[in-house]
Amino acid sequence: MTAVEASVPSVTRLTLLHARYGLIETFRVPIAVIGTLVFPALALLFFVVPQRMVADNPVFATQAVISLSVFAVMSNSLFSFALTISENREKPWDPYLRTLPAPGIARVLAQILSTGVLGLVAIVPVIVVGGLFTAAEAPPLRVLAGIVALAVSATPFMLIGIAIGYAFPFKAAIAIVQIVMFGLAFIGGLFLPPVLFADWLDAISKFTPSRQAREFVIWAVEGGALEWWVWVGIVIWTVVMLALSLVLFRRDEGRRYR
Secondary structure, three states: OOHHHHHHHHHHHHHHHHHHHHHHHHHOOHHHHHHHHHHHHHHHHHHOOOOHHHHOOHHHHHHHHHHHHHHHHHHHHHHHHHHHHHHHHOOOHHHHHHHOOOOHHHHHHHHHHHHHHHHHHHHHHHHHHHHHHOOOOOOHHHHHHHHHHHHHHOHHHHHHHHHHHHHOOHHHHHHHHHHHHHHHHHHOOOOOOHHHOOHHHHHHHOOOHHHHHHHHHHHHHHOOOOOHHHHHHHHHHHHHHHHHHHHHHHHHHHHHHO
16 A cells, blocks of 8 residues: 555545534534524525515525525635634644644645535525525425535635635634625625626626626526636636635745744
8 A cells, every 4th residue: 555545544534533623613602603504594584585576486586595505605614714714823723733744635624624514504594494485496406506506616715715814813804704705795696686786886796706606506506508707707716816825825834934
């Protein structure tokens, strides 16, 4: 057995271990979990369900459920990465972990895994409320395709969270994440459908990762043609934010370990 083959089970075990304790640490702050799970479902319940013209229309209701599912995944990704990274940077425990022989990839994968689990849990209340109180509908295979699309479109939000976490201290990161989250939600059409936007706002909206994620998941669930700016935007946001995250990581590493 080669060293690489021997290391794969080890990395897998370490990844699962880090993910487990990351989830435990998150659940020790119940308000963070409650906000992630409850707010998108409450937004659907209070702002969509009472509007019977929307709730009783299968197309409008389905798109509303998708929009708030994107919001749930986006908020979870931003908060999880930004706050966890910025908080860890201020603790002596993080530099100590970097001195251990465990590969750093295990911690990165664990963060993605734990964030993904919370993201999937966060969309459950939205789907339940949408299924019970609106006319939203989609075949099971389309729902599965939508979940895959959500996972893909969550990548830019994770990278934005990483960039914020390495760029700002914890207290500043809290405020910045909230501004970024709600800004992207409103301009991306997650709270108000883009069909109601003015032409200039609709044009700007198409450049945001939240609007691109919304359209990508709608395409996965409802089918039809996928506009080129949707997938191109997701790719560009992913590449740009990955590059920025690496630069900020190197800067932080140089400041603390040189």
